[in-house]
Amino acid sequence: MKQRSILLKSIEEQELWEKEVVLQRNEFLKVAGSIDTNLYFIVEGTIRIFIIDEDHEHTIRFGYKDNMIASLDSFISEKPSSYYIQTIKKTRLKIISKKGLNHLIAQSPELQVFWKMALEQIIFQQLEREQDLLISSPAERYKRVLDRSPQLFQEVPNKYIASYLRMTPETLSRLKKY
Amino acid sequence: METTNDNVLMELIEITRINLNHIEQFKQLSLKELNLKENKESWSILECIAHLNIYGDFYLPELAKGVLIAEPFHSPFKSGLLGGYFVQMIRPKKEMKRMKTMKKFNPVGSKLDASVLEKFKQHQLQLLDLLVKASSLNINKTKTAVSISKIIKMRLGDTFQFVVFHNQRHIIQAKKVQQRFI
Numbered sequence: 001m002k003q004r005s006i007l008l009k010s011i012e013e014q015e016l017w018e019k020e021v022v023l024q025r026n027e028f029l030k031v032a033g034s035i036d037t038n039l040y041f042i043v044e045g046t047i048r049i050f051i052i053d054e055d056h057e058h059t060i061r062f063g064y065k066d067n068m069i070a071s072l073d074s075f076i077s078e079k080p081s082s083y084y085i086q087t088i089k090k091t092r093l094k095i096i097s098k099k100g101l102n103h104l105i106a107q108s109p110e111l112q113v114f115w116k117m118a119l120e121q122i123i124f125q126q127l128e129r130e131q132d133l134l135i136s137s138p139a140e141r142y143k144r145v146l147d148r149s150p151q152l153f154q155e156v157p158n159k160y161i162a163s164y165l166r167m168t169p170e171t172l173s174r175l176k177k178y
Numbered sequence: 179m180e181t182t183n184d185n186v187l188m189e190l191i192e193i194t195r196i197n198l199n200h201i202e203q204f205k206q207l208s209l210k211e212l213n214l215k216e217n218k219e220s221w222s223i224l225e226c227i228a229h230l231n232i233y234g235d236f237y238l239p240e241l242a243k244g245v246l247i248a249e250p251f252h253s254p255f256k257s258g259l260l261g262g263y264f265v266q267m268i269r270p271k272k273e274m275k276r277m278k279t280m281k282k283f284n285p286v287g288s289k290l291d292a293s294v295l296e297k298f299k300q301h302q303l304q305l306l307d308l309l310v311k312a313s314s315l316n317i318n319k320t321k322t323a324v325s326i327s328k329i330i331k332m333r334l335g336d337t338f339q340f341v342v343f344h345n346q347r348h349i350i351q352a353k354k355v356q357q358r359f360i
Contacts (some may be wrong), residue, residue, distance in 0.1 A: 032306050033188075034188065080188075
């Protein structure tokens with residue numbers, strides 16, 4: 001996590017945060033159809049990223065205090081994305097645009113290395129997540145995520161965890177008892 | 179004025195996001211607060227939203243039908259003559275003039291609870307889905323029925339604008355009620 005703190009420090013020092021927003025519980029930072037190329041830093045609060053498919057919400061990712069989050073598809077492609085980003089509790093975010101970030105990174109070879117490492121980490125997490133989704137045993141899916149991010153089970157209501165684990169809330173509470 | 183379809187729809191998506199957030203804020207209020215009103219004729223927060231739900235019940239199926247039959251290619255959007263007029267009329271301005279509501283759209287006197295807010299939220303998620311689909315369609319040519327007259331038809335793009343600005347208008351009204359009393 002060292003690379004992240006150096007990146008954050010540079011943004012702070014050069015005063016590159018472009019905006020700060022506070023959202024109340026359950027408010028939307030982003031809805032389907034919009035283009036969002038910002039990078040967000042969660043000062044406090046918790047968020048979730050989800051899509052809606054035929055009236056069903058599928059939770060894709062969570063963000064906690066001190067995390068950086070983005071609508072990564074839009075961030076990369078600069079095109080509309082189908083992601084929703086919603087707060088789970090009152091959340092304060094600092095915002096830097098892709099342009100601002102790129103400008104900062106271009107100045108320093110050190111930051112370029114750090115940014116590359118951050119992106120590698122995201123790719124690695126996505127590979128883990130891909131396996132999560134392909135594993136057919138709900139118990140195994142639960143165990144993997146519990147081992148990987150115990151924080152999830154403290155910060156996030158069961159219904160969203162169940163959606164993330166691709167199981168019903170009932171199955172999740174049964175698994176939690178063992 | 180000719181604008182690109184994307185810009186029009188992008189603005190509507192952003193306004194709808196903000197509308198949704200106001201609804202989430204209203205959800206934190208008590209039922210008593212949600213029902214407060216200045217006098218018998220004026221609307222409470224829930225009455226404002228219930229009014230929008232009546233509109234939603236009419237327009238969402240119309241928009242869905244339009245999206246289903248619209249030509250599947252993008253074309254720059256241009257408001258129709260009447261559609262453009264209605265859109266400008268309903269679009270919130272700094273000083274909003276009071277407008278008359280037809281009786282069938284007036285929620286005053288109905289018994290309302292917080293399910294009104296949840297219904298509106300579900301309507302907005304449907305609306306967003308339609309707005310996303312519409313961005314790759316020709317929203318000029320397809321026409322939809324309107325609530326105020328059986329004779330007039332409006333371009334799909336104008337109907338989208340009308341619905342979203344009308345939502346915004348009454349959410350602002352509801353927000354004012356909240357600021358005055360709560």
